[in-house]
Amino acid sequence: MNREGLDLLRQGAGELGLKIESQLPAFERLFELLQEGNTRLNLTALKTEEDIVLKHFVDSLTCLRGNYLEGSLSVLDLGTGAGFPTFPLALVRPELHFTPVDSTRKKIDFVRETAAQLGLDQVVPLVGRAEALGRDAEHREQYDRVVVRAVASLPVLAELALPLLREGGLLVAQKGDITAEELNAGRRAAGEVGGKVQVVDPFELPILGDARTLIIIEKLKPTSSKYPRREGLPTAQPLFWNAAPKQAR
């Protein structure tokens, strides 16, 4: 990473109230590994240094707003892709235990190799679909937190994530500008799967000013064994919502 990239990272993290001076070498290494991985595997659409620093690293760190990820918690990252938000969060919060999950094996292979290169023993990746893990006793109702960035609309996320959370656990969903319709469907879906939307926190991405919303859903009671529905259905037929299923942010 060049000096401009490091300055952007320092500044972006600083705007979030984070001091990351001692982690900068690890972020530089992550940047290199991501660039190598992109050349080999075409992992992410973001390729410029500024985009990777601001839209992957700083954007992932915004999940720390509101202090919902403090302490020695088990955190499942649903649809981690090339390891986001897991890697930036794991670098600045080493006490968190991460299970980054993705249905694409080549992405999880990359996440595993990268975690090993960065010495992040507390990051243990898993290939799988959230629908299957949510019905597997080894994973159902086992996690303190589910974090998610850029995977699906809020009603889909509620159905996929809430079965994985223990009672009292939180879904921390980092999204773009959310419409009233999506939020309304998300509230109803959360109720259906045993949760409640507790916080809707709109904010701007540091430096770029892009609209973001951090949504916190708390799991209040066990999820009905009806959920999650079979693979693909939560996305194809989102609970309480007829809008385009592919909307990710």
Ligand SMILES: C[S@@+](CC[C@H](N)C(=O)[O-])C[C@H]1O[C@@H](n2cnc3c(N)ncnc32)[C@H](O)[C@@H]1O
């Ligand atoms: C747009 S990418 C986002 C990746 C990453 N969270 C980020 O912020 O860069 C969405 C990822 O979610 C994964 N995904 C989508 N639905 C999933 C499911 N039901 N279970 C597991 N992974 C899923 C896809 O394979 C893809 O890698």
